[in-house]
Amino acid sequence: MEAMLKKELGTSMLKYTGYSGGGCISEGQSYDTDNGRVFVKINHKSQVLNFVFVCITCTNAITIKAKRMFDGEMASLDAILQTETIKVPKPVKVIELDTGGSAFVMEHLDMKGLTKYSTQLGEKLANLHLHNKRSLDKQMREQQTENEWQDDWVTFYSRHRLQHQLNMVEKSCGDREARELWSHLQLKIPQLFTEVEVVPALLHGDLWGGNVAQTTEGPVIFDPASFYGHSEYELGVMAMFGGFSSSFYAAYHENVPEAPGFTQRNQLYQLFHNLNHWNHFGGGYKGSSLRIMKDLVK
Incomplete structure (x- = not known):
């Protein structure tokens, strides 16, 4: 080799x-x-x-x-x-x-665990998430035209992320409770986005504590699975596994303020990762998946 x-x-x-x-x-x-x-x-x-x-x-x-x-x-x-x-x-x-x-x-980067750059990480991640919006805003100012690249994130996330994972659950174990909860939840999802504008943001895609580090110059993120989506999606897996300090969230939300309904949408984004883990690592994630669905359909 x-x-x-x-x-x-x-x-x-x-x-x-x-x-x-x-x-x-x-x-x-x-x-x-x-x-x-x-x-x-x-x-x-x-x-x-x-x-x-x-x-x-x-x-x-x-x-x-x-x-x-x-x-x-x-x-x-x-x-x-x-x-x-x-x-x-x-x-x-x-x-x-x-x-x-x-x-x-x-x-090669000489990396070690993130200890003192949480605030910078929050600021820089926010800038990553805002980059596409700023580019689109600049383009519209310069061209005074409507940007045509605007997909329906809610439909995409519901059908191609959650529905896909639930189809896998159905195929592997045919869970009746998950099926019934999903029949109610999928009707409610659009309501969770009525007060938020989703502008496609470039995301890391798998940003948990194991994919964050620092060098002597500042924070580093690695092992990405990038795509364009709702910036709040990124925070779902971060909340699920924890490990990010209050200074990170303060710096991030200073640049990307929490929109109305953030808490419920964060649960919705955690649901994908719980279902994903249920499908790949077994029933240990069944309880958390069902719990989130129950909370969201209340």
Whole structure:
């Protein structure tokens, strides 16, 4: 594999630094090259189960090629990087391995757990979420025309996110209570958005505590599954798993104020992640999924 990396990266030196890392899907390690230090994520399987459902290049819970998974992550990092709002590792290249599987090469960052940049993270994440709105506002001011790229987020989220997950629940266990609750909840969802304008925002897509860190210069986010959606969606998984300080939320909401109905919509966005985990990790998430649905249909 190292010979292939040297060839694809055009480097005569490829020296393992001793630093490694990874998650539940891929492993990773750092190398010194002629052009500086890089971090390489590696998945030796030709196909992997895709746990991320809302990314730029892949949107469903399916078994996919490792290369396609890394292509999606590279596109996500590129999209965030181009906003110049928050630091992410610079993507370099996705490489298909001749032994099967793929590798994703990116900039190496000396990261550690987020401890003192929570306020900056809140400000920078807000700027990421506002970037598209500001671009659209600028375009309308300059062109004085209506921007045609306005999708119905409520219908998209209801049908292609929640309904999709509930279809999977129905297929695997046919839960009667979930089916009955959904029949009531889907009629109520539009009411949760009557006082809010949804402008598509570029999202990280999977921003929990394990995908946030810091360097000496400030906060970093990584492992994105980016897409354009409601900025409040991002805060659903953050609230579900916790780990973000009050200073983060204060800084974020100073730039993106809570709109009326925020609390209920936050529950609605947590519902997707609970259903997702129910489908992939078992009935341990059934209770939380049903509880959220009951709260929302009251």
